[in-house]
Amino acid sequence: MKGKTLFALTILYTILLLWLSLARFSSSIVKVKGGDKIGHFFAYFVLTILWGLFLFFSKKQNRSLKQSLSITTILCILFGVIMELFQGLLTTYRDSDGYDIIANTSGTIFAIFIFILIKDKLISFKQNNQITS
Numbered sequence: 001m002k003g004k005t006l007f008a009l010t011i012l013y014t015i016l017l018l019w020l021s022l023a024r025f026s027s028s029i030v031k032v033k034g035g036d037k038i039g040h041f042f043a044y045f046v047l048t049i050l051w052g053l054f055l056f057f058s059k060k061q062n063r064s065l066k067q068s069l070s071i072t073t074i075l076c077i078l079f080g081v082i083m084e085l086f087q088g089l090l091t092t093y094r095d096s097d098g099y100d101i102i103a104n105t106s107g108t109i110f111a112i113f114i115f116i117l118i119k120d121k122l123i124s125f126k127q128n129n130q131i132t133s
Helices: 003-022 035-057 065-090 098-117 119-128
Strands: none
């Protein structure tokens, strides 16, 4: 995957998540207990993976994996908290939910854990094949 493609995908996903966080939706017909929290977990897991990969493999900013993951963790958790605050402050049809923040943060932490598990492969891949510009 080329760097500009990864960057575009990361930005588009972030914008989609922003829109999904603030948009009005009609109630779904099928309700799954905890389904909302699973959705939050998965959404922030993907957000963290995308930003982590982009920041680590960027040629313009030659960051270590530790630096990339630190920045990614802070950005994704902050984004999740801000989106929850915005739901309560900027909309009349959504509420802030502390449990959503926990689900968002859990998705981010799980993604970081995955990065740590495969760190040697990521570092080796970066040394042998730069994928971004």
